[in-house]
Amino acid sequence: MSGMGQACYVYPGAPATPALVTADISFSRGIYMNGSMLMDDGKSVTIWGFTDLAAAPGTMAGGNNGMGGSFPSPAIRVTEGQIVHTSLTVGNMWMHTIHHHGIEPSTENDGVGHFSYDIYNGTYTYQWKASSAGTYFYHCHVNTPLHAEMGMYGGLIIDPKPLSTDPVGTKRAFSNGPIYDVEAIWACDEIDPALHTLAWNAGTCGGDVGLNNFHPKYFIITGVDGASSALTNPGVAVNMKLGQTALVRYICAGFFPQKITFGGLTASVVASDGRPLPAAWSTTSIEASSAERYDCIIKPTTTGTYTVTVQFLHWITGAVLGTAKTRINVT
Template sequence: MRMDLAGHAVPTWGYGTVPGPEIRLRAGDTLRVQLQNELTEDTTVHWHGLAPPNGMDGVPGITQDPVAPGEGFTYEFETPIPGSFMYHAHVGMQLDRGLYGPLIVEPRTEELAYDREYTLMLDDWRDGIDAHAAHTPTAEEPAETDADPGDDVSFGGRAYPLLLVNGRPPEDPAVLEARPGDRVRLRVMNIAADTGFRFAVAGHRLTVTHTDGMPVEPTTVDALRLGMGERYDVLVDAAPSGGVWQIGVQPEGRDGWGRALLRCTGSDATPPHRSRTGRPS
């Protein structure tokens, strides 16, 4: 498929959209997903954070035979535990592309009170990006033969120059709408292959209610750190005065940033765009 990165159509592999369609069910429901492999190589789907029977867990060679090109597989299992989860391809580097999506299991009775909710999937990205700085020898980065073997590996996301929030680069951010004073539930998920993130909402505090799908003693913080695969559910009270606020995502240990916007009804202002180094442009 092609996806739009701020006006640039880039080729990638995805489940129709990036992220893929949200799967939402209730605790105790049966998840049933028909996979049809239209890729040129084997694939499987892994249900990140869920605990399905082994044969449905999508780890090729360990829990499931890979699904060959042109073949299909029906995933079917019960989802007894509520929480914020993810699904993604689990063959080779397929997860590095767009083959992922959110999976929400709602509790039978929701104990949290909030006015609206959004899911934010944080990703590091390279498909369609020409300048793979970390893979091109430069004066600063000598050719691989002279380099530390570690340079062959993208520690800290160096091979993923772009950061996406819900499949969108900072130049074209997702906009979360709320009314002033709304209590907003955010399900924040790190689906990146190689990047830890710091996450914050300008001018707002975050009350953490769940980590990795499990309820925790509510804790109010300024920012979160999410390792790869982690999910945090937070409550945010949109500013009573309204306005447009940056939802900022900063990679740990390197330059760059990603963002979405929290826009209160009646506010048209757009915060100034900032360059990928985080400095105003």
């Protein structure tokens, strides 16, 4: 335990999970720290994230034999009421955790470094219950200003239990909530490439490595550059038929406040942070701060191409620091 700055870590290890029970569904995550994202200006930025150890080696989700993985990390999707195990395996070079953001498990299973275990040289199984259907995300909580910035996050969706009266395949935002046909998960984030060259423990032992000196150059939606690629990327842009209903799961995955507008379309905001709102709220824009999620039902009444804009705002001045764009195409 020497030579890597572990002295500043309080609970490094991979202990047995207290009170482990049989899971209804399990996920197995590893990590990669050698991914890269190609930006629209032709430059690449180093990305870290989680791999899916159950996926085939060589696939993006499984990491390309240790050479990177998907960004964002593979989603965790479960059904309300399930007991979930998320195992995280980390070697002896770094420490990482998984924090299931918005889920409220026991302290040991919360994945917040310095309050629970910093996973090191083994596997820890996070045990939690999917209590409330909605939109969440999971992320590493070791040296969070750096590890979250590096890309160590993925979507976390809890679907409601199907109603006995619903036809098979019916998709609802939450239990008894609105039905949707098309789903988008927009995790909006900003990237400062100057931070993407640091070591995993940079700044954690009291040194000032400039983590507060945050000047993002790229503005992205779900791992795709919002300068132009996200306009048409099939994993980001929404394609729907007139008459269909879209559920946009909007996640403010960056550090700065954001403002999203739906290209003139009106959204009915039905849930926030994994909880249904007492009454849906109709709006053409939403302002969100770090880690907030909003579930938006959009039902266009005319065909067309609607350009969705996400503005990234300075904490204090509110100045627009950058913009990411995608589209809702209605045919």
